[in-house]
Amino acid sequence: MSPKDPIINVEDVRFRWPGRASFALSVPGFSVARGETVLLLGESGSGKSTLLSLICGTITANAGQVSVAGKDLSKLSGGQRDKFRADHIGMIFQQFNLLPFGSVFDNIALPLRFSPERRSRVGDVREDARTLCSALGLPDVLTEKASTLSVGQQQRVAVARALIGRPPVIVADEPTSALDEASQSTFLDLLFEQVKAHDTTLLMVSHDPRLGARFDRVVSLRDITQIERRAA
Amino acid sequence: MILRLAIGSLRARGLTVAMTLLAIGLSVALFLGVEKMRTGAKASFADTISGTDLIVGARSGSVQLLLYSVFRIGNATNNVTWASYKDIAAQPEVEWIIPISLGDSHRQFRVMGTTAEFFERYKYRQGRGLELSEGAFFTDLFDTVIGADVAATLGYSVDDPIVVAHGIASFTEHKDQPFRVSGILKKTGTPVDRTVIASMEAIEAIHVDWQNGAQIPGQSTPVDVIRQMELTPKAVTAALIGVESPLQTFALQRQINEYPEEPLLAILPGVALQELWAIVGVAETALLGVSAMVVVTALIGMMATIFSSLNERRREMAIFRAMGARPSTIVGLLVLEAVLTAAAGAILGVLLLYCGLTIAQPMIDNAFGLWLPIEALSLRELWVLFGVVVAGAIVSLVPAVRAYRLSLADGMMVRT
Numbered sequence: 001m002s003p004k005d006p007i008i009n010v011e012d013v014r015f016r017w018p019g020r021a022s023f024a025l026s027v028p029g030f031s032v033a034r035g036e037t038v039l040l041l042g043e044s045g046s047g048k049s050t051l052l053s054l055i056c057g058t059i060t061a062n063a064g065q066v067s068v069a070g071k072d073l074s075k076l077s078g079g080q081r082d083k084f085r086a087d088h089i090g091m092i093f094q095q096f097n098l099l100p101f102g103s104v105f106d107n108i109a110l111p112l113r114f115s116p117e118r119r120s121r122v123g124d125v126r127e128d129a130r131t132l133c134s135a136l137g138l139p140d141v142l143t144e145k146a147s148t149l150s151v152g153q154q155q156r157v158a159v160a161r162a163l164i165g166r167p168p169v170i171v172a173d174e175p176t177s178a179l180d181e182a183s184q185s186t187f188l189d190l191l192f193e194q195v196k197a198h199d200t201t202l203l204m205v206s207h208d209p210r211l212g213a214r215f216d217r218v219v220s221l222r223d224i225t226q227i228e229r230r231a232a
Numbered sequence: 233m234i235l236r237l238a239i240g241s242l243r244a245r246g247l248t249v250a251m252t253l254l255a256i257g258l259s260v261a262l263f264l265g266v267e268k269m270r271t272g273a274k275a276s277f278a279d280t281i282s283g284t285d286l287i288v289g290a291r292s293g294s295v296q297l298l299l300y301s302v303f304r305i306g307n308a309t310n311n312v313t314w315a316s317y318k319d320i321a322a323q324p325e326v327e328w329i330i331p332i333s334l335g336d337s338h339r340q341f342r343v344m345g346t347t348a349e350f351f352e353r354y355k356y357r358q359g360r361g362l363e364l365s366e367g368a369f370f371t372d373l374f375d376t377v378i379g380a381d382v383a384a385t386l387g388y389s390v391d392d393p394i395v396v397a398h399g400i401a402s403f404t405e406h407k408d409q410p411f412r413v414s415g416i417l418k419k420t421g422t423p424v425d426r427t428v429i430a431s432m433e434a435i436e437a438i439h440v441d442w443q444n445g446a447q448i449p450g451q452s453t454p455v456d457v458i459r460q461m462e463l464t465p466k467a468v469t470a471a472l473i474g475v476e477s478p479l480q481t482f483a484l485q486r487q488i489n490e491y492p493e494e495p496l497l498a499i500l501p502g503v504a505l506q507e508l509w510a511i512v513g514v515a516e517t518a519l520l521g522v523s524a525m526v527v528v529t530a531l532i533g534m535m536a537t538i539f540s541s542l543n544e545r546r547r548e549m550a551i552f553r554a555m556g557a558r559p560s561t562i563v564g565l566l567v568l569e570a571v572l573t574a575a576a577g578a579i580l581g582v583l584l585l586y587c588g589l590t591i592a593q594p595m596i597d598n599a600f601g602l603w604l605p606i607e608a609l610s611l612r613e614l615w616v617l618f619g620v621v622v623a624g625a626i627v628s629l630v631p632a633v634r635a636y637r638l639s640l641a642d643g644m645m646v647r648t
């Protein structure tokens with residue numbers, strides 16, 4: 001089931017959190033094609049976030065290979081991985097995405113600070129941020145302090161931040177679980193609109209199978225992993 | 233933008249940051265204040281006597297001579313005979329010479345015999361002269377001029393009578409010849425404030441009936457007889473000398489030190505003052521050390537607050553990491569934050585210092601005769617402030633390294 005042109009490719013990866021014997025993640029093979037939208041399902045504590053961290057390169061696998069856009073992350077130094085992440089991946093968390101004390105604009109522009117490549121794709125940052133906000137159905141909140149926004153608005157700002165500078169991959173870690181059902185669906189509509197318009201790859205994890213319909217592919221974490229659990 | 237976010241983050245934790253700022257500010261103000269007091273005290277100490285080129289006394293140690301002739305502490309082991317005094321006065325290098333005769337006291341204060349020229353020649357604080365706040369300098373044989381502290385402590389005003397006791401802390405008083413307060417000097421911040429000044433003749437007069445420190449039994453010369461007598465002193469305790477040209481100071485000093493008739497000592501007041509400061513200054517240095525420790529304590533307090541903020545800020549760190557910030561950027565962010573705090577604290581400290589100085593300056597001048605100038609920060613003080621900021625950065629490295637570890641271990645998801 002390995003796609004032709006995988007932008008994310010995970011092979012024979014093993015990972016164990018240091019000092020935690022009770023959990024180990026083992027992924028024999030998992031890949032996402034360029035431009036594909038994939039929903040990764042798994043219950044809470046099953047290692048979804050851990051796998052995303054591996055893909056984003058904030059943690060490194062104990063064994064095996066994680067490549068993104070053709071680059072084997074384990075071949076990069078820590079600093080190079082951080083830069084690589086800034087260049088290639090837009091990240092959306094479950095909640096608390098934003099620096100609460102920063103303005104909405106500063107939050108959106110933050111990744112550009114770490115990725116000159118993405119910065120170069122954006123002409124006028126403020127203009128671009130404004131366009132993204134209105135595309136995501138946000139009122140004019142650029143100068144507002146992030147903490148003054150509602151949770152739903154904050155999640156949309158997080159999407160704008162992930163999209164700015166058009167990274168090839170968007171990784172979203174349960175971005176809708178803090179939202180009620182109605183805003184979940186608008187949120188996904190807006191996200192998909194953007195992702196499809198720019199042919200961005202989307203890897204989203206969730207424990208909620210009902211979201212699956214919109215995605216090109218739904219993968220259950222259980223199917224791609226061998227989770228070893230000992231008595232905790 | 234990073235700077236803006238760092239400031240934003242600080243402002244979001246306003247109260248704790250304000251406390252830290254206050255602690256650093258107060259400690260910096262304390263340190264600079266002590267430093268100011270120290271340099272002020274040192275300067276005012278060095279300013280106790282100025283304009284005098286040499287002090288002459290019987291041979292002893294230079295600090296000892298300085299102590300009894302200027303600070304009225306301790307006693308002269310010997311006097312200088314009047315003949316030697318006259319001899320020195322006749323030297324061509326000598327522009328002026330003022331005799332000083334010590335040995336009597338009034339209550340807890342020393343009585344100093346001298347000539348009227350003393351009021352003109354004695355200078356302190358870079359050439360300031362003595363001024364009267366009340367009354368007049370000597371007009372009569374038994375007139376005294378008293379220092380500001382004497383007047384304040386004993387509640388004297390002009391025309392009050394004074395009885396001089398023979399020796400120091402002695403109860404044998406020269407009852408026969410009561411003195412009168414003719415003038416009160418303005419506060420100088422020098423030992424003059426604690427001195428009762430009489431004329432050389434007056435000191436001689438009260439000792440007419442005395443010999444070898446004891447009253448001649450049955451002898452009591454009436455005051456009007458004394459007034460007719462020729463009251464030439466037999467000896468002086470010390471003398472202040474001004475030379476014609478500063479170049480001659482050392483030659484005259486050597487000449488006096490090698491005076492054949494009598495073992496004498498001539499000292500340069502400035503040099504002796506420095507020697508004395510080397511002894512006295514130790515206490516001040518200790519005080520400075522203590523206030524430096526207070527600054528260190530405040531910085532450690534800042535370290536503690538950064539430490540305790542780390543937990544609540546793991547999320548913030550995780551966001552930065554997810555956006556592509558390196559762990560070293562996180563360290564930089566925390567150090568930047570500490571530097572901003574320390575710098576703001578230092579600025580607050582300087583403001584507090586100037587406020588405090590403005591308020592306390594007249595009080596300190598009144599109470600201790602210590603004039604603390606309000607002036608721009610010295611280079612040394614700027615270095616101190618710079619040191620505080622650098623120390624803040626160094627101290628913050630400890631929690632920053634911890635944040636580094638945490639952000640590596642957390643990946644970009646914060647466990648909640």
Ligand SMILES: Nc1ncnc2c1ncn2[C@@H]1O[C@H](COP(=O)(O)OP(=O)(O)O)[C@@H](O)[C@H]1O
Nearest residue numbers: 017020023043044045046047048049050641642
């Ligand atoms: N930073 C971390 N350090 C140590 N253990 C962690 C860390 N993050 C997650 N874990 C552990 O890894 C396991 C999987 O967690 P996670 O990947 O967050 O699951 P999910 O996202 O599917 O809920 C859990 O047992 C969790 O306790």
Ligand SMILES: [Mg+2]
Nearest residue numbers: 048049050173
């Ligand atoms: Mg998770």
